[in-house]
Amino acid sequence: DVKVTQSSRYLVKRTGEKVFLECVQDMDHENMFWYRQDPGLGLRLIYFSYDVKMKEKGDIPEGYSVSREKKERFSLILESASTNQTSMYLCASRDRGEKLFFGSGTQLSVL
Amino acid sequence: GQSLEQPSEVTAVEGAIVQINCTYQTSGFYGLSWYQQHDGGAPTFLSYNALDGLEETGRFSSFLSRSDSYGYLLLQELQMKDSASYFCAVGDSSYKLIFGSGTRLLVRP
Numbered sequence: 308d309v310k311v312t313q314s315s316r317y318l319v320k321r322t323g324e325k326v327f328l329e330c331v332q333d334m335d336h337e338n339m340f341w342y343r344q345d346p347g348l349g350l351r352l353i354y355f356s357y358d359v360k361m362k363e364k365g366d367i368p369e370g371y372s373v374s375r376e377k378k379e380r381f382s383l384i385l386e387s388a389s390t391n392q393t394s395m396y397l398c399a400s401r402d403r404g405e406k407l408f409f410g411s412g413t414q415l416s417v418l
Numbered sequence: 419g420q421s422l423e424q425p426s427e428v429t430a431v432e433g434a435i436v437q438i439n440c441t442y443q444t445s446g447f448y449g450l451s452w453y454q455q456h457d458g459g460a461p462t463f464l465s466y467n468a469l470d471g472l473e474e475t476g477r478f479s480s481f482l483s484r485s486d487s488y489g490y491l492l493l494q495e496l497q498m499k500d501s502a503s504y505f506c507a508v509g510d511s512s513y514k515l516i517f518g519s520g521t522r523l524l525v526r527p
Binding site: 338340342347348349350351352355357363365366397401404405406407408409410411412 | 426451453460461462514515518519
């Protein structure tokens with residue numbers, strides 16, 4: 308089975324901190340994604356990557372950046388965390404078809 | 419703009435059939451997918467339609483009409499474990515997938 312692993316299940320950070328969310332997949336998928344999920348808003352795409360060192364902005368990239376130095380790892384970076392970035396963050400990778408495989412999510416609280 | 423519309427909540431009785439609709443407006447179209455998410459869990463893939471018509475996978479079926487920008491997920495013989503949120507998602511490019519806000523399904527005994 309495909310496994311997408313997110314480094315932390317729960318994270319508490321302070322306003323202004325730099326935050327790194329890590330995601331690793333073990334199936335050699337080229338496409339990887341970062342979403343945030345908020346009640347009533349569904350999943351909103353932050354960034355995606357279609358290859359190593361390649362990235363594209365999603366719908367809500369402001370305040371975020373990403374890094375994909377290796378195929379299996381896709382990192383989301385909050386340069387200066389703010390309270391409105393408190394959310395559930397979901398990483399996903401996609402196979403050659405149309406199927407997304409999600410990690411279990413990181414619930415980030417910014418105080 | 420790009421949008422996907424689906425009902426926020428649906429309630430049904432165990433053993434019944436329920437249909438969750440999804441209408442979309444996107445700049446491109448690369449297929450309609452459905453995902454299930456239980457509380458506290460990650461979304462999991464249910465189905466994908468690239469062409470018009472019905473796709474059946476066990477108790478779940480998914481339908482697409484590209485001319486109407488419309489699709490639905492049909493759940494038959496509902497079970498309590500089907501209580502979850504269901505998201506439709508549209509590929510608006512070969513890479514990008516846009517999700518709806520989700521439909522919370524509550525199955526009652």
